[in-house]
Amino acid sequence: MNKSMSFKIILFVVSLFFLVSHPCRVWASVHGVCSNCHTMHNSQGGSVVNSNGTEENLLKSNCVGCHSSDAAQTIKVIGGDIQVPIVYNTVEPNYAATPTASGSTNTLAGGNFYWVEHNGDQYGHNVISHSDAVLSEAPGRNQGCSNSCHYSLYTWNYSGGDWSYKGDGGPGNGCVSCHTPAHHKRGSSTPIADAEDGWFRFLAQRHGSSNDHNIKGLEDPDWQQSVSPADHNEYWDYYVSGPNGVYGISRFCAACHGDFHSTRYGPVNGGFQSGAWFAAPWFRHPAGIYLPATGETSKYNTDGSGPDGVPGSYNPVAPVGRQNIDTITSSSATVTVGSSGDMVMCLSCHRAHGSPYPDMLRWDYLNTCEAGQSNANCGCFICHTTKN
Amino acid sequence: MRSKMRHLTFCSIVVICVIGISMIAMAKVQGVCSDCHTMHNSQNGSSVATDSQGNFVSSTYAYLLKTTCVGCHTGTNVPGETTPKVYNQAGPLYNGNTLAGGDFYWVLQDSAKGHNCLSIPSMSADSNLTQAPGWHGSGSPVNCGVCHKAHHIYPEGAHGDCSSCHERVSSCKSCHNPAHHADDSGPVVGKSGGWYRFLIASNHPEDDLGVKGIEDDDWELTVSSSDHNEYNGSSDPSGGPDNSMSHFCAGCHGYFHGIVQSANDDGHSPWLRHPTNIPLPNSGEFSSYTVYSPMAPVARDPGLLIGMSGPISSVSPGSDQVMCLSCHRAHGSPYPDALRWDYLSNCWANNPNSGCGCFVCHTQKD
Numbered sequence: 001m002n003k004s005m006s007f008k009i010i011l012f013v014v015s016l017f018f019l020v021s022h023p024c025r026v027w028a029s030v031h032g033v034c035s036n037c038h039t040m041h042n043s044q045g046g047s048v049v050n051s052n053g054t055e056e057n058l059l060k061s062n063c064v065g066c067h068s069s070d071a072a073q074t075i076k077v078i079g080g081d082i083q084v085p086i087v088y089n090t091v092e093p094n095y096a097a098t099p100t101a102s103g104s105t106n107t108l109a110g111g112n113f114y115w116v117e118h119n120g121d122q123y124g125h126n127v128i129s130h131s132d133a134v135l136s137e138a139p140g141r142n143q144g145c146s147n148s149c150h151y152s153l154y155t156w157n158y159s160g161g162d163w164s165y166k167g168d169g170g171p172g173n174g175c176v177s178c179h180t181p182a183h184h185k186r187g188s189s190t191p192i193a194d195a196e197d198g199w200f201r202f203l204a205q206r207h208g209s210s211n212d213h214n215i216k217g218l219e220d221p222d223w224q225q226s227v228s229p230a231d232h233n234e235y236w237d238y239y240v241s242g243p244n245g246v247y248g249i250s251r252f253c254a255a256c257h258g259d260f261h262s263t264r265y266g267p268v269n270g271g272f273q274s275g276a277w278f279a280a281p282w283f284r285h286p287a288g289i290y291l292p293a294t295g296e297t298s299k300y301n302t303d304g305s306g307p308d309g310v311p312g313s314y315n316p317v318a319p320v321g322r323q324n325i326d327t328i329t330s331s332s333a334t335v336t337v338g339s340s341g342d343m344v345m346c347l348s349c350h351r352a353h354g355s356p357y358p359d360m361l362r363w364d365y366l367n368t369c370e371a372g373q374s375n376a377n378c379g380c381f382i383c384h385t386t387k388n
Numbered sequence: 389m390r391s392k393m394r395h396l397t398f399c400s401i402v403v404i405c406v407i408g409i410s411m412i413a414m415a416k417v418q419g420v421c422s423d424c425h426t427m428h429n430s431q432n433g434s435s436v437a438t439d440s441q442g443n444f445v446s447s448t449y450a451y452l453l454k455t456t457c458v459g460c461h462t463g464t465n466v467p468g469e470t471t472p473k474v475y476n477q478a479g480p481l482y483n484g485n486t487l488a489g490g491d492f493y494w495v496l497q498d499s500a501k502g503h504n505c506l507s508i509p510s511m512s513a514d515s516n517l518t519q520a521p522g523w524h525g526s527g528s529p530v531n532c533g534v535c536h537k538a539h540h541i542y543p544e545g546a547h548g549d550c551s552s553c554h555e556r557v558s559s560c561k562s563c564h565n566p567a568h569h570a571d572d573s574g575p576v577v578g579k580s581g582g583w584y585r586f587l588i589a590s591n592h593p594e595d596d597l598g599v600k601g602i603e604d605d606d607w608e609l610t611v612s613s614s615d616h617n618e619y620n621g622s623s624d625p626s627g628g629p630d631n632s633m634s635h636f637c638a639g640c641h642g643y644f645h646g647i648v649q650s651a652n653d654d655g656h657s658p659w660l661r662h663p664t665n666i667p668l669p670n671s672g673e674f675s676s677y678t679v680y681s682p683m684a685p686v687a688r689d690p691g692l693l694i695g696m697s698g699p700i701s702s703v704s705p706g707s708d709q710v711m712c713l714s715c716h717r718a719h720g721s722p723y724p725d726a727l728r729w730d731y732l733s734n735c736w737a738n739n740p741n742s743g744c745g746c747f748v749c750h751t752q753k754d
Contacts, residue, residue, distance in 0.1 A: 031738035034753075057659065
């Protein structure tokens with residue numbers, strides 16, 4: 001081996017080390033020139049920078065303005081190399097039935113607001129331009145605070161603290177119902193997006209001082225534009241036996257859809273039988289519940305013919321949440337079941353923003369899910385392995 | 389021994405005198421009258437007066453001056469010079485031989501790089517702007533009454549075409565009312581000293597419109613955390629003029645000033661435009677700005693400034709204030725918007741750069 005070859009090998013190993021050891025830190029916080037996103041006085045060359053007026057935090061645009069696109073690409077680049085995930089394309093993005101292919105127009109993990117804006121209210125959360133014409137409040141709502149984001153994201157209204165401005169609802173202001181933007185936050189102590197990073201996808205509460213409503217997780221660097229069993233977000237979920245305790249992503253959703261969460265409000269609202277709060281028979285589909293160690297769901301993502309408690313690999317069509325999120329350093333294809341295992345969560349079936357399917361489901365529930373009929377595009381069968 | 393003691397005493401007196409004189413050397417103009425004045429613009433049968441470019445002219449100037457503001461204040465700054473130069477025709481070296489206010493040289497190259505002071509030879513009105521950005525005109529939220537008090541009456545002494553100053557800079561005197569013979573020995577220069585750097589509009593000489601501050605003796609030709617101007621902050625950012633630096637700027641850029649540009653009209657984040665005349669929060673990333681940086685200077689609370697005897701090298705978040713001049717040079721700079729640093733090239737989020745002044749305050753954004 002000559003010197004040149006040795007040098008190349010060392011360089012390769014060192015590069016590999018850095019890539020492996022910093023897999024998720026690349027886009028950990030926003031970078032680039034300040035003027036990409038901010039305008040100090042909304043004035044440049046005698047003209048306004050933002051024709052809609054000034055924005056909080058001196059931003060050049062609001063959330064939707066930055067995270068939308070008139071093209072189908074779902075990640076846009078500003079300032080040369082800053083990647084901006086698109087949540088609203090005015091041109092329909094690609095929604096692959098089996099989201100494993102890479103492509104610049106692939107819908108991201110949260111889905112897209114295209115369908116709720118173009119196809120109907122049932123295709124997503126009404127955040128951007130109009131309130132829901134069918135629903136007067138969030139389905140499953142059991143929180144108080146009338147006329148607030150607990151009822152409708154569109155009519156986001158929180159009169160406390162620093163958030164009363166633009167807080168009385170209006171186009172494009174619903175994002176902050178779920179997200180507390182913290183683009184400049186960055187942590188380095190763990191690969192997990194937590195307090196030091198502004199929380200997973202900025203999913204953090206709007207009020208209160210404790211952090212126990214906020215969501216931890218591992219953020220996929222390309223927001224799952226490309227996705228596979230080992231290339232995806234890692235969600236944190238947890239089950240609790242009462243209204244207080246540890247939180248998870250499903251309980252975040254339960255802030256507006258409490259009756260649909262199995263352990264947060266189930267005992268009070270008849271979600272399941274008293275005394276057996278973590279097991280079937282269910283009255284509503286469980287969320288925030290671990291996959292049991294026995295039965296068909298213990299054979300997650302298999303053909304159901306194998307032994308109990310032996311699941312297949314992670315399937316992004318119907319993802320699971322992790323109880324042990326703090327120990328995770330990279331996305332994993334491994335799924336575990338049982339009381340300390342992985343969880344079915346709201347996002348196992350739904351996209352957070354929207355999808356081409358009613359109820360913003362991740363798959364075509366009405367056309368691909370027929371009992372006794374195998375169909376790889378039906379996400380139900382990933383857990384319910386003996387129903388197809 | 390006695391001889392040595394005498395020697396030491398003499399030396400001490402000399403040192404004290406030198407220090408004392410140096411502190412007040414620029415207190416007010418010194419020297420023979422003929423340095424600046426000509427009684428009849430006639431000497432040996434020729435004109436004495438010159439225009440802004442040094443050409444002899446037959447016309448005379450007010451106060452029997454030999455030349456214009458620009459005529460006197462054009463050139464290259466060198467240590468020990470007694471006349472600060474604000475326009476270097478040859479091209480100044482930024483932060484090398486430029487002063488605190490910057491230089492108009494760059495504005496001639498690009499209107500976006502400073503104030504288009506029409507007193508500068510060949511300077512034309514801003515090609516991009518028809519009026520001062522942020523000019524408030526009349527109406528809400530900023531209106532004439534903020535400065536003109538009740539009934540919108542003009543202040544005593546005000547005269548002339550208001551729009552010529554409020555809407556755009558027309559001359560040096562839009563901002564300065566020269567008073568070179570006033571005693572500005574300070575340390576805090578106010579009315580009796582002709583105001584800080586003579587900052588009071590010549591057409592608008594109401595007392596509360598002048599600016600107070602401590603004047604660095606070499607106009608920051610040399611500058612450090614302990615060697616710099618001190619600017620007066622405000623006790624009420626949305627109140628009337630109060631001799632603060634940023635209120636003065638607000639005379640033309642009202643919408644860029646005060647708490648009317650905070651989302652909740654309460655003078656706190658979230659801001660809609662960058663704040664001025666607001667104390668740096670004593671929390672979060674701002675609390676780390678503790679050593680004065682001439683790159684992004686702060687103004688002092690007026691209650692503090694009035695008792696100061698000279699520049700202070702420390703910064704106290706919660707008291708010291710961000711002001712217009714924290715980010716901008718008054719005359720011009722090599723950078724767009726007369727910024728003090730290269731905002732477009734040096735200021736990258738998540739990328740430490742000592743050449744970016746934003747990060748002086750926003751200590752966690754680099």
